[in-house]
Amino acid sequence: MMLPELPARIVPAPPDPGALPLFVQACAGALPVSGVGLSLTSAAGDLDALVAASDGTALALEDLQFDLGEGPGLDASRSRHPVLVPDLARVTPDRWPVFTGEALLSGVAAVFAFPLQVGALRLGVLDLHSDRAGELEEAVHAEALHHAAAAVALLLQLQSRLPVTTTATAPPVAAGIVLADDRAVVHQATGVVSVSAGVDTGAALLLLRARAYAEGRDVRALAEDVVARRTRLVDPGR
Known part of the structure; x- marks a missing residue:
């Protein structure tokens, strides 16, 4: 080309x-x-x-x-x-x-x-x-x-x-x-939330975004906490 x-x-x-x-x-x-x-x-x-x-x-x-x-x-x-x-x-x-x-x-x-x-x-x-x-x-x-x-x-x-x-x-x-930012940690966190919440990755990303917005944080910072197991978006057993 x-x-x-x-x-x-x-x-x-x-x-x-x-x-x-x-x-x-x-x-x-x-x-x-x-x-x-x-x-x-x-x-x-x-x-x-x-x-x-x-x-x-x-x-x-x-x-x-x-x-x-x-x-x-x-x-x-x-x-x-x-x-x-x-x-x-x-x-x-x-x-x-x-x-x-x-x-x-x-x-x-x-x-x-x-x-x-x-x-x-x-x-x-x-x-x-x-x-x-x-x-x-x-x-x-x-x-x-x-x-x-x-x-x-x-x-x-x-x-x-x-x-x-x-x-x-x-x-x-x-x-x-x-890349200036590959946002790989967000994709990793999306997978974690998808499994724990029993939803597809699209819905899991929406959950991440909603939680980040509610807490006044950017999605990447929240994703880092999710991947490091410092934050759970879904309670265990739910």
Whole structure:
């Protein structure tokens, strides 16, 4: 697959594991947005692992969507269509009951999410955010699609060229992609809750998210306690 024509500093040839964080930073610099986040998604379209975020707000938005199981990136991935929200303050409360308010409090005024996919294969989602409300101009929208296509090509090339490796001192690598956060502990905790509660993994993840939200914690912190047996979501014998 040919990569879109982007500078070699953005898309090395051949790409290496550090290409995606560099790409995300370059995307944030090339587009008139405040920040960019890139996450991998599962086959069902759920957020699975964080690849890179251009700044703290982008990181917070990716984590918020993962913790809550709602948001524009998730909707874009599941629907396979871009989700463009030029004015987050005008979103109805029933669309994203918690995400919208939290995102507004963090200073985000607009969000534009682009699914990364090839045919029926879901790869990830590219989330752009702005601290100012407003539509993407036609040329900017076209450039955002251009960057989304480049992200797809990079993901495919990295997955096909690099082996799966993990070391105690290096960041986790999934199918050749260095991740900022693989959220493996959340998947482990989901399995623990699934067995103890006698529910499927989807329902187990919902239980984790509900408990984390009720306690004002992020899902990963709760998952670490569940895996370490410091916290039980279901009483023994129930």
